[in-house]
Amino acid sequence: MADVGGKRSELLSDWRLLLFGTLASLASAPGQTLVISLFNADIRAAFNLSHGDFGNAYMFATLASAAVILWSGKLIDRYDLRVVFGVTTLGLCLACLVAGSSTGWLTLLLALFLLRHFGQGLMHHIAVTSVNRYYQTVRGKASAIVNQGFTLAEATLPITISALIVAIGWRNSWYVLGLIAACIVLPLLLALIADHRRRHGRYLDQITILETDVAAENRPIAQRQWTRAEMLRDPRFYGVLPVVLAPSFLNTGLMFHHQHIVTSKGWALETWYLLLMAYAVSSITFSMLAGIAVDRNGSRALMPLFTLPMVMGGLSLMGGNNDAWIVGVLVCFGAASGMTSAVTAPFWAEVYGVQYLGAIKAVATAVMIFASAMSPAIYGAMFDAGITIPAIGLLNVAVVLFASGCAWLALRKP
Numbered sequence: 514m515a516d517v518g519g520k521r522s523e524l525l526s527d528w529r530l531l532l533f534g535t536l537a538s539l540a541s542a543p544g545q546t547l548v549i550s551l552f553n554a555d556i557r558a559a560f561n562l563s564h565g566d567f568g569n570a571y572m573f574a575t576l577a578s579a580a581v582i583l584w585s586g587k588l589i590d591r592y593d594l595r596v597v598f599g600v601t602t603l604g605l606c607l608a609c610l611v612a613g614s615s616t617g618w619l620t621l622l623l624a625l626f627l628l629r630h631f632g633q634g635l636m637h638h639i640a641v642t643s644v645n646r647y648y649q650t651v652r653g654k655a656s657a658i659v660n661q662g663f664t665l666a667e668a669t670l671p672i673t674i675s676a677l678i679v680a681i682g683w684r685n686s687w688y689v690l691g692l693i694a695a696c697i698v699l700p701l702l703l704a705l706i707a708d709h710r711r712r713h714g715r716y717l718d719q720i721t722i723l724e725t726d727v728a729a730e731n732r733p734i735a736q737r738q739w740t741r742a743e744m745l746r747d748p749r750f751y752g753v754l755p756v757v758l759a760p761s762f763l764n765t766g767l768m769f770h771h772q773h774i775v776t777s778k779g780w781a782l783e784t785w786y787l788l789l790m791a792y793a794v795s796s797i798t799f800s801m802l803a804g805i806a807v808d809r810n811g812s813r814a815l816m817p818l819f820t821l822p823m824v825m826g827g828l829s830l831m832g833g834n835n836d837a838w839i840v841g842v843l844v845c846f847g848a849a850s851g852m853t854s855a856v857t858a859p860f861w862a863e864v865y866g867v868q869y870l871g872a873i874k875a876v877a878t879a880v881m882i883f884a885s886a887m888s889p890a891i892y893g894a895m896f897d898a899g900i901t902i903p904a905i906g907l908l909n910v911a912v913v914l915f916a917s918g919c920a921w922l923a924l925r926k927p
Contacts, residue, residue: 521837524651530644530712531658533705537598537640538662540698543609543690544632546736546768546885547667549625551674552612553772554684560621564773564801568620568893571769574625575633575886579879582634587741587874589642594709598639602699604631613684629882637663638871638878643855645862646870647712652859653807660854664800668793671786738866741873749864754925755916757877759820760853762884763909763913764846766892779834788839790827792847800851812860817921819852820913827909830902 524531542548548570557567573633589597606730608627614620640662677686706712743749767774775785799822806815822845829841857877865873 522749524654526540527647527712529705529708530647531655532658533702534640534644534655535662536698536702536705538659539666540602540694540702541632541640541663541672542666543605543694544628544630544634544636545663545666546633546765546889548670548674548690549628550769550771551671552683552686553769555678556621558617559683563893563897564770565890565893568769568889568891570622571625572886572890573630574622575882576656578627578630578634579882581630582638582875582879585630585635586638587869590798590869590871591637594639594643595703595706597625597635598702598706599699601631601635601639602636602694602702605636606691606699607694608632609687609694613687613691629886633885634878634882638874641858642871642874643718645858645874646867651808653804653812653855654801655804656858657804657851657855659924660851661797663854664796664851667796667850668790669791675786676823687782692822699711723879727810738868739864740869741876744865744873744876749923753816753860753920754880756816756820756882756920757857758884759876759912759916760823760849761881762888763823763912764850765885766888767842767846769889770892770896772877774830774902774905775839775898776837778830780836780839783840784836785843788843791840792843792850795844795847796851799848800855803852803855807856807859812856812863813924814850815856816860816924817917819856820849820917822846822848822852823913824910827913829905830870830906830909832906857907 528743553567556562557564560567570845604627607622608631611620612624615624640659641656644659645652648655674686674690677689681689685797730872771785772782775782803815803819824845825843826842826849829845834839834842858874859878861873862870892905
C-alpha cells in the first residue's frame with residue numbers, strides 16, 4: 514500500500530507538468546488527421562482534387578514532416594522546454610493561417626506540412642517526451658493521462674468544428690483555430706511550466722548523483738542511457754517497428770477517409786460523429802488500464818498486445834451496413850488508440866533511457882508520421898481503384914496480426 518501511495522504522490526507532485534502535457538496533447542489536434550479530415554470534402558472541392566490527389570498531397574507534406582522532425586525532435590534535449598514549446602505553438606499558429614489562406618497546390622502543401630510538423634509532430638512529441646523524461650515510476654499512468662488530451666479532442670472537435678465550418682466556412686475556421694492557439698494555448702501552457710528551470714535542475718542533479726554513486730562504488734549503471742545511433746543498431750528496435758507503425762497507419766486511414774467509408778457502407782455520417790463519444794470512452798478506459806499495467810509489469814509485455822483490438826475493428830468494417838457496426842469499429846479502434854501512447858511512450862524510456870529521449874523519441878515519432886503519411890495516399894488509391902470497404906477491413910486484420918507477431922519475436926527474451 515505504501516508503494517501505491519508513493520506512486521500516486523509522484524504522479525500528483527508535478528501536476529503542472531502533467532496538465533501541460535495533457536493540454537499540449539489537446540493542442541496538437543489541428544495537425545492531426547482527426548481535424549484535417551473534417552476539411553477533406555471542402556478542400557477537395559476548392560482545389561478540384563480526387564480522394565487519391567488529396568491523399569498524395571497529404572502524403573508528401575507528412576513525409577517532409579517526418580524527415581524534418583528527426584532534426585527538430587531532438588531540440589528538446591538541448592533547449593529549454595519553454596522555448597521549444599513557444600516556437601512550436603507559433604509554428605502551429607502560422608500553419609492555421611496558411612491553411613485558411615491557401616490558394617493553390619504550393620500553399621496547400623505548405624499548409625499541410627506546417628500543420629503536420631508543428632501539430633501532429635512536435636506538439637505531441639513535446640507532450641509525451643516531457644512527462645516520460647521527468648517521471649520515473651509512473652510513466653505508464655502519466656502517458657495515459659497525457660493521452661486524454663487528444664481523446665478529449667476526438668470526443669468534442671468533430672461536431673464542434675463541423676458546426677463551425679457550416680457557420681463561418683472552412684477558411685475562417687482555420688483562422689479561429691490559429692487564434693485559439695495564439696491567445697489561449699500559448700500563454701496558458703507557458704504559465705504551467707514557468708518553473709521549468711527548477712524541474713530540469715532536479716533532473717540534472719539526479720543524473721549527476723547517480724553517475725557519482727556508480728563511479729564511487731565501481732558498479733554498472735542502473736540503466737544504460739542509449740544514444741540514438743546505438744538504438745538504431747539494436748535489432749529490437751526493428752522488431753517493434755511494425756507494431757509502432759500499425760496504429761498510426763490504420764487509424765489515419767480510417768479517420769482521413771471516414772466520410773467516404775461511412776457513405777460507402779450506407780451509414781449515417783451524423784451517427785458516426787455522435788458515436789465518436791464511444792471511441793473517446795473506449796480510448797480513455799483502455800489508456801488508463803494500459804497505463805496501470807505498464808507501471809506494474811513494464812511496457813515490454815504489452816507491446817505485442819495493445820494493437821489486437823483493431824483485429825475486431827477490422828472485422829466490424831467487414832460487417833453489414835447497419836449503423837450498429839459503427840460501434841464495433843469505433844470502440845475497437847478507440848481501445849487501440851488509447852493504449853498506443855500509454856504503452857509505446859514509456860517503452861522508449863524503459864528500454865533506452867531518458868538522457869537522449871528526445872532524439873530517440875523523434876525517430877519513433879518520425880516513423881509514425883511516415884505511416885500516417887502513406888496511409889491516406891494508399892487508402893485513396895485503393896478507393897479510386899474500387900477496392901471495397903470489407904477488403905479494407907481484411908487489410909486491417911492482416912496488418913495487426915503481422916505487427917503483433919513481429920513484436921513478440923523481438924521481445925520474447927529480456
